[in-house]
Ligand SMILES: Cc1cc2nc3c(=O)[nH]c(=O)nc-3n(C[C@H](O)[C@H](O)[C@H](O)COP(=O)(O)OP(=O)(O)OC[C@H]3O[C@@H](n4cnc5c(N)ncnc54)[C@H](O)[C@@H]3O)c2cc1C
């Protein structure tokens with residue numbers, strides 16, 4: 001049995017200082033991902049600093065119309081909060097599409113964003129995996145990769161990021177507030193997660209011991225017309241094969257503004273800037289939606305086992321936009 005220390009601190013700076021002295025330590029949120037990985041032998045922290053009751057667990061209104069979600073807010077409470085449901089429905093929908101009621105009661109906002117990939121080889125310590133053990137190789141490329149990435153992959157890793165919430169937050173240009181050994185900083189949600197490149201062991205740009213304290217959603221009046229659509233193997237308790245988070249601002253059948261991010265297709269939430277650009281100022285019709293989806297997916301590099309994800313992502317994006325535009329399915 002592996003032993004580890006368990007600590008709590010009464011202050012954010014105290015928690016950060018505890019991890020600064022423990023290069024193999026980790027923060028503990030609800031533990032619904034980290035503790036599983038410890039049981040599998042994938043994560044082996046020698047210190048857990050429990051921050052679930054330390055960081056804010058509240059959703060609150062910001063001056064100017066934005067909303068702040070405390071990093072410790074349980075996923076279920078965030079999904080149910082009136083400010084989130086009314087102003088950013090896709091955030092609520094993304095949360096409710098993930099895990100189970102019991103897990104969502106325990107899981108925190110920050111922990112959700114930092115959960116690790118569900119690539120089966122990452123979770124199996126008997127196999128080669130560059131993300132778990134850099135330099136050992138990637139078992140998925142020649143192996144089982146049906147659920148894995150089609151965009152932004154590298155020869156070292158083709159994993160996908162599993163969080164549904166992260167996809168909705170990336171579409172909304174949310175920002176992540178952190179407190180680390182170097183002080184406080186604000187990171188754009190689209191910059192928080194990384195593409196794998198030659199260093200797939202690094203999921204995010206966070207430094208060791210950098211604590212997420214809150215997520216800020218900017219004011220986005222047109223996000224009331226937003227939707228999160230998730231395609232998966234079964235209707236609940238399954239990760240996304242493909243997901244689309246989209247918000248659209250329409251006037252007289254023309255797209256004034258639009259925000260789109262894709263999930264289940266890359267090592268990070270995939271913000272569809274190319275599709276957004278093509279849609280702005282154009283007609284809100286099926287043909288334009290299809291052109292935009294195809295442009296976004298033009299650089300997809302699927303593997304034999306997951307080529308189906310390219311048409312699936314295209315069709316899911318078109319269907320989501322049609323739903324939002326009130327057109328035929
Ligand atoms: C069976 C099952 C099905 C699931 N299905 C889905 C799904 O469909 N979609 C989906 O999105 N998720 C799904 N999940 C994942 C679930 O959402 C995550 O396990 C959960 O959100 C993680 O939150 P947590 O607070 O328990 O994180 P923890 O397990 O406590 O931590 C996860 C990571 O975050 C770090 N961390 C925690 N808090 C902080 C902080 N404040 N600052 C910095 N680092 C921090 C930890 O060190 C750790 O690395 C599923 C999980 C299970 C077990």
Ligand code: SF4
Pocket residue numbers: 117119120121122128129130131132137138139140141148156157158159200
């Ligand atoms: S895809 Fe990434 S996580 Fe999966 S085996 Fe390859 S290196 Fe590991």
